[in-house]
Amino acid sequence: xxxxxxxxxxxxxxxxxxxxxxxxxxxxxxxxxxxxxxxxxxxxxxxxxxxxxxxxxxxxxxxxxxxxxxxxxxxxxxxxxxxxxxxxxxxxxxxxxxxxxxxxxxxxxxxxxxxxxxxxxxxxxxxxxxxxxxxxxxxxxxxxxxxxxxxxxxxxxxxxxxxxxxxxxxxxxxxxxxxxxxxxxxxxxxxxxxxxxxxxxxxxxxxxxxxxxxxxxxxxxxxxxxxxxxxxxxxxxxxxxxxxxxxxxxxxxxxxxxxxxxxxxxxxxxxxxxxxxxxxxxxxxxxxxxxxxxxxxxxxxxxxxxxxxxxxxxxxxxxxxxxxxxxxxxxxxxxxxxxxxxxxxxxxxxxxxxxxxxxxxxxxxxxxxxxxxxxxxxxxxxxxxxxxxxxxxxxxxxxxxxxxxxxxxxxxxxxxxxxxxxxxxxxxxxxx
Numbered sequence: 001x002x003x004x005x006x007x008x009x010x011x012x013x014x015x016x017x018x019x020x021x022x023x024x025x026x027x028x029x030x031x032x033x034x035x036x037x038x039x040x041x042x043x044x045x046x047x048x049x050x051x052x053x054x055x056x057x058x059x060x061x062x063x064x065x066x067x068x069x070x071x072x073x074x075x076x077x078x079x080x081x082x083x084x085x086x087x088x089x090x091x092x093x094x095x096x097x098x099x100x101x102x103x104x105x106x107x108x109x110x111x112x113x114x115x116x117x118x119x120x121x122x123x124x125x126x127x128x129x130x131x132x133x134x135x136x137x138x139x140x141x142x143x144x145x146x147x148x149x150x151x152x153x154x155x156x157x158x159x160x161x162x163x164x165x166x167x168x169x170x171x172x173x174x175x176x177x178x179x180x181x182x183x184x185x186x187x188x189x190x191x192x193x194x195x196x197x198x199x200x201x202x203x204x205x206x207x208x209x210x211x212x213x214x215x216x217x218x219x220x221x222x223x224x225x226x227x228x229x230x231x232x233x234x235x236x237x238x239x240x241x242x243x244x245x246x247x248x249x250x251x252x253x254x255x256x257x258x259x260x261x262x263x264x265x266x267x268x269x270x271x272x273x274x275x276x277x278x279x280x281x282x283x284x285x286x287x288x289x290x291x292x293x294x295x296x297x298x299x300x301x302x303x304x305x306x307x308x309x310x311x312x313x314x315x316x317x318x319x320x321x322x323x324x325x326x327x328x329x330x331x332x333x334x335x336x337x338x339x340x341x342x343x344x345x346x347x348x349x350x351x352x353x354x355x356x357x358x359x360x361x362x363x364x365x366x367x368x369x370x371x372x373x374x375x376x377x378x379x380x381x382x383x384x385x386x387x388x389x390x391x392x393x394x395x396x397x398x399x400x401x402x403x404x405x406x407x408x409x410x411x412x413x414x415x416x417x418x419x420x421x422x423x424x425x426x427x428x429x430x431x432x
Contacts, residue, residue, distance in 0.1 A: 068211030100187030115147030216255035315343035325425035355392035
């Protein structure tokens with residue numbers, strides 16, 4: 001290597017070192033600080049107890065309010081027709097915050113509806129993540145703006161803001177007239193079309209809801225819009241006073257909004273307390289399952305105290321094989337403790353849900369990995385409701401019919417190549 005090449009190499013290394021020093025290498029590769037739970041005098045309240053609800057509110061920084069209508073939407077076949085119908089019915093305001101957006105039929109339909117509503121006098125605000133929507137061309141957003149839609153980009157990456165590069169808005173929230181809300185793992189892309197049983201048609205779980213919990217999701221959009229544009233939105237158009245009252249019945253629900261911070265995040269506390277409180281069943285469906293040592297320990301402890309702990313995650317049709325390998329690197333530890341693990345077979349399993357004891361449920365954007373728990377902005381609709389929990393239980397069991405369970409002995413017999421890939425992937429878990 002000649003002297004000039006050495007100088008260039010040293011310069012590049014120097015720049016990288018300076019950037020990491022400014023940003024903080026450990027911050028870019030941080031883990032989750034919650035190592036376990038400790039109780040005083042009395043055990044954690046049962047998930048069916050109102051005391052659990054109250055505890056979760058203060059620990060997870062959420063407000064579980066009643067008077068909500070909650071609906072599960074499974075896959076694109078159930079989600080997009082309802083979403084398009086609700087968007088077309090908007091009379092005053094549409095707000096959207098989306099992470100993943102790509103060109104295709106879904107994006108074209110969305111653009112057509114938003115422009116039509118904007119030209120009809122509806123205020124339309126669209127906040128899209130800079131990384132997740134990078135495949136949509138500038139012309140797409142130009143056409144939205146020309147049609148009257150206000151579009152803003154969330155956390156664009158610049159050299160002077162490299163510290164924000166890993167902190168993405170993984171949120172998917174749609175609110176119509178401050179009265180109807182959507183969240184889940186879906187995005188604006190054609191791979192979410194279909195029934196989740198055909199290769200190339202992703203398996204997804206989303207939620208549609210009405211009631212006071214919609215306003216909590218609206219507030220999340222307002223926070224993101226303020227960061228992206230400098231404008232803090234308020235007023236009756238965003239937060240209709242009649243929606244605060246809720247509807248008949250006691251369907252308790254809340255938004256779990258997680259955001260990166262130096263210490264423990266609300267996502268970590270929410271997930272740790274949910275696992276530790278489980279007494280009978282803990283059913284987890286998650287696309288990217290890469291828990292760190294401490295969260296694996298919580299799952300092991302749940303299984304050891306007699307909880308039926310079951311995990312459903314992506315199989316070989318995953319879109320991120322590296323993440324799957326990293327998760328599988330520690331499956332033996334979980335299987336040995338009695339945790340049962342399934343891999344979904346027909347297509348990519350992208351849902352992010354769990355249900356505890358048939359009463360405490362979560363549907364949203366949060367994956368079971370360090371990126372979601374520590375780095376990303378995430379939103380989950382959480383419900384303390386037996387009826388909704390029963391639907392979640394049934395959906396989980398139905399998905400197992402299309403999945404393959406991993407037995408401990410067979411899993412131990414996987415090839416050395418698989419084990420080598422898993423060991424390598426495991427070294428990268430803090431940035432996955």
